[in-house]
Amino acid sequence: MSGLRVLVIIPAHDEQESLPATLDELRAVAPGLDLLVVDDGSRDGTAGVARARGVRVLRLPFNLGVGAALQTGFRWAVEHGYDAGVQFDADGQHDPATLEALLEPLRAGRCDVSIGSRYVQRSGYRAPAARRLGMVLFSGLVSAVLRVRITDTTSGFRAYARRVMEVCQHDFPRDFPDAPLLIALGRRGFRMEEVPVRMRARRAGRSFYTLGTSLYYPYKNLLASLMALLQRPAQP
Amino acid sequence: MVFLSRTQVIAAIGAVLLVLYVLDLVRRRKLSEEYSLLWLISTVVVAALGFSTPLLVWVSRELGIVQENSTVFAFGLAFSLAMLLHLSVRLSRLGQENQALARELALLRHDLEESGSGRAPAAAPAADRA
Ligand SMILES: Nc1nc2c(ncn2[C@@H]2O[C@H](COP(=O)(O)OP(=O)(O)O)[C@@H](O)[C@H]2O)c(=O)[nH]1
Numbered sequence: 001m002s003g004l005r006v007l008v009i010i011p012a013h014d015e016q017e018s019l020p021a022t023l024d025e026l027r028a029v030a031p032g033l034d035l036l037v038v039d040d041g042s043r044d045g046t047a048g049v050a051r052a053r054g055v056r057v058l059r060l061p062f063n064l065g066v067g068a069a070l071q072t073g074f075r076w077a078v079e080h081g082y083d084a085g086v087q088f089d090a091d092g093q094h095d096p097a098t099l100e101a102l103l104e105p106l107r108a109g110r111c112d113v114s115i116g117s118r119y120v121q122r123s124g125y126r127a128p129a130a131r132r133l134g135m136v137l138f139s140g141l142v143s144a145v146l147r148v149r150i151t152d153t154t155s156g157f158r159a160y161a162r163r164v165m166e167v168c169q170h171d172f173p174r175d176f177p178d179a180p181l182l183i184a185l186g187r188r189g190f191r192m193e194e195v196p197v198r199m200r201a202r203r204a205g206r207s208f209y210t211l212g213t214s215l216y217y218p219y220k221n222l223l224a225s226l227m228a229l230l231q232r233p234a235q236p
Numbered sequence: 237m238v239f240l241s242r243t244q245v246i247a248a249i250g251a252v253l254l255v256l257y258v259l260d261l262v263r264r265r266k267l268s269e270e271y272s273l274l275w276l277i278s279t280v281v282v283a284a285l286g287f288s289t290p291l292l293v294w295v296s297r298e299l300g301i302v303q304e305n306s307t308v309f310a311f312g313l314a315f316s317l318a319m320l321l322h323l324s325v326r327l328s329r330l331g332q333e334n335q336a337l338a339r340e341l342a343l344l345r346h347d348l349e350e351s352g353s354g355r356a357p358a359a360a361p362a363a364d365r366a
């Protein structure tokens with residue numbers, strides 16, 4: 001099963017500085033994969049730099065959030081007959097050289113969601129203490145609930161099988177597609193597997209996560225994780 | 237031991253029921269986590285004031301409120317105001333987003349009419365989407 005049609009979905013918000021190099025690198029390293037940029041109400045030339053490279057762009061009329069942008073991409077992928085979708089950051093933090101390793105479990109039919117993890121192997125990545133605590137907490141929670149070891153719940157580098165995208169196009173968190181999403185997908189019976197990846201520094205600009213985010217994030221994700229546990233699991 | 241007054245207990249029980257209802261709304265996805273935050277904080281504070289007389293007495297004294305029951309309702313009122321303000325802000329944003337959608341639609345319809353020259357799509361019956 002190597003003939004998967006794969007769409008790389010790149011959510012981007014004000015990424016005109018980083019996006020060109022990210023797209024060029026993807027084209028060079030993974031020429032067989034189709035690319036789709038979802039421009040989430042950018043105020044800069046994000047859509048323009050992608051189109052200039054002949055990359056397909058879906059433009060949202062205003063900012064909806066990473067999750068909603070990704071969901072738009074899933075919808076497009078499902079409607080256009082793709083077998084798998086990869087979530088890929090616009091800022092250059094993900095290494096296209098690890099795309100094949102990420103897709104391998106899907107190609108082999110071992111799982112439905114493959115997660116690029118920074119922590120399966122030591123990769124020299126160190127987050128600030130508060131963020132580390134949160135990551136330990138959420139990965140413990142997800143692993144305990146799903147009985148699969150998930151070390152990186154916040155990874156934005158994942159591959160989703162078509163049947164997962166079919167579900168997600170209707171139901172997906174608008175803001176952070178993290179721990180509650182994994183719990184909900186696991187309870188639907190989708191299998192997950194982590195693949196070690198290394199993450200690089202973002203190419204330009206700043207991360208969109210702010211102080212407000214870091215206060216709201218634990219509340220939202222703890223509550224939503226709890227609710228994902230209480231919701232009746234639907235069948236895949 | 238200071239006895240709990242009846243109003244206090246009623247307010248506290250009401251708050252607890254409200255917390256449960258809010259959580260159930262989130263579980264059934266009728267309410268998003270974002271909106272649940274203010275509801276949960278406010279009801280938890282009112283419940284805490286209602287059930288804990290020492291806390292209520294202390295807060296009332298610090299705020300210079302003579303009637304302890306008023307403290308419970310003052311907090312309830314303050315949170316209601318905060319909620320209304322929050323909703324007004326969100327409503328404004330929703331209005332702006334709605335306008336942006338309408339503008340986008342006008343551009344799209346223009347392009348569609350240009351490309352399909354002559355076969356202009358009739359105005360979509362808006363009532364269908366209610
Ligand atoms: N669609 C969309 N994408 C976003 C938004 N904010 C960030 N992104 C994208 O999500 C990816 C990761 O964002 P980033 O801020 O680097 O998060 P971090 O890597 O976790 O610090 C990048 O490709 C961003 O362009 C947003 O509001 N909407």
Ligand SMILES: [Mg+2]
Pocket residue numbers: 089091093202207
């Ligand atoms: Mg980043």
